[in-house]
Amino acid sequence: MRRALWLFSLALCAVAILATVTARPAAARIEHFPRGFHIQRIKTGDATLYVRVGGKGPAVVLLHGFGDTGDMWAPAARALYKDHTVIVPDLRGMGLSSQPKSGYDKKTQGQDIAKVMDALKVDKAALVTHDIGDMVGYALAAQYPARITKWIVIDAPLPGIGPWEEILKNPLLWHFNFRGPDVDRLVKGRERIYLDRFYNELSANPKAIDEATRRHYARLYARPGNMHYAFEQFATFNTKDAADNKAFQAKGKLTMPILALGADHSFGDMQATVMREVGSNVEGGIIANSGHWIMEEQPAQTVAKIKAFLDKP
DSSP: OHHHHHHHHHHHHHHHHHSOOOOOGGGSOSOOOOTTOEEEEEEOSSOEEEEEEEEOSSEEEEEOOTTOOGGGGHHHHHHHTTTSEEEEEOOTTSTTSOOOSSOOSHHHHHHHHHHHHHHTTOOOEEEEEETHHHHHHHHHHHHOGGGEEEEEEESOOOTTSTTHHHHTTOGGGGGGGOOSTTHHHHHTTOHHHHHHHHHHHSSSOGGGSOHHHHHHHHHHHTSTTHHHHHHHHHHTIIIIIHHHHHHHHHTOOBOSOEEEEEETTTTTTHHHHHHTTTBSSEEEEEETTOOSOHHHHSHHHHHHHHHHHHHOO
């Protein structure tokens, strides 16, 4: 079966040489969301979020980070949708969501997600987050703690929390401060090269992020404005997010059950260390044989841990 898919992918590549390349997600050979999912474009004020919705039962919201879009969660959606209502937005300025000029601080984006829940008439939901999605998730849970039943937080720090200043010294994280008047020009037309740096250096096995996946996200990030507003996500880390997070932390720890998963070739046990700074009911865990790109490198293992935690009474 895998060989057949590989041959089919090669055939698609040959066709693509002669065809016009588009930015539609369906053009890439990555996993699709289950049949029955639909798209809603939900206004949250100055932004309109592109949201995938499907399934039935208790709600779960899945938030992506940089280098991915909500498309990363398709394998998790497939495992969850039979007994959960699965809600998967693209964050503002990313994927197929709109590109407002401001609002890339995570406090505002947490409010975006609360408004998505309101529009879908979802009072409470579990939360699954990765990368920048972790930061939006904390802002959501801290502002609306009664609305988040459980939280699975995966492989990223929280600005201003715990060992943040030491984390910033890691040379692999130079992109946190990649800003200035020329960054758009430096990357324009080179989105694939820029993203390959992340996939190659922050993974345990770069080959796990296959060619089709790389093309898929490069096309999405090459959409006019998308890389600019991805940079805006990072620009607020120390100008706004760190101060907001310290203010949230000062109000007390989150009490919902939290599973803090770190990849063994990335944040590892540090994920649980960070989360115990903001949560009183934190369980740690490790994604084995993985770098930062857990859903590309170890999808089955990651999905199994997500489902097991959500299914706990």
